[in-house]
Amino acid sequence: MPKVSIILGSKSDLPVADRAISILREFSVTFEISVASAHRTPKRVEELVEGSDASVFIAIAGLSAALPGVIASFTTKPVIGVPVSGKLNMDSVLSIVQMPAGVPVAAVGLDRGDNAAILAAEILAVSDERLAAALLEYRERQAEKVVEDSKEVVAGV
Ligand code: RP5
Numbered sequence: 112m113p114k115v116s117i118i119l120g121s122k123s124d125l126p127v128a129d130r131a132i133s134i135l136r137e138f139s140v141t142f143e144i145s146v147a148s149a150h151r152t153p154k155r156v157e158e159l160v161e162g163s164d165a166s167v168f169i170a171i172a173g174l175s176a177a178l179p180g181v182i183a184s185f186t187t188k189p190v191i192g193v194p195v196s197g198k199l200n201m202d203s204v205l206s207i208v209q210m211p212a213g214v215p216v217a218a219v220g221l222d223r224g225d226n227a228a229i230l231a232a233e234i235l236a237v238s239d240e241r242l243a244a245a246l247l248e249y250r251e252r253q254a255e256k257v258v259e260d261s262k263e264v265v266a267g268v
Pocket of ligand 1: 119120121122123124148171172173174175195
């Protein structure tokens with residue numbers, strides 16, 4: 112049973128989804144992935160959400176990015192929206208952030224499929240000790256890299 116459902120508004124959003132997929136694979140979090148558009152295939156979005164056993168949704172969309180909000184309208188499971196960059200950028204960011212009261216969507220940064228996957232893992236880790244330990248180790252590795260980077264910068268000046 113997949114723990115995370117990734118839904119893309121369009122196949123063109125795949126590069127952003129790839130960032131999420133590589134993080135989910137790194138943490139051995141099972142996922143399913145599909146393409147469904149809030150505007151072009153609204154019924155398909157409803158069917159996918161209502162038919163999914165996933166615990167967390169990651170919705171990736173650009174332009175007038177209604178997809179995360181529409182997914183949230185069909186479920187009380189957590190929905191993480193990933194705005195996809197384009198000509199304007201603020202269009203997708205605001206479409207995802209500015210949800211009306213009562214139907215929240217968590218928003219990560221522009222094209223940040225990786226952060227969406229980490230946040231999904233953090234949500235799942237509340238009841239998964241293995242995942243919580245893996246996330247802690249990931250943070251420690253990040254911190255070590257900053258220290259190593261600093262040494263390299265100092266040595267190169
Ligand atoms: C959005 O419109 C999609 O999520 C995508 O980011 C954007 C462009 O879609 P395509 O015209 O490339 O299918 O709905």
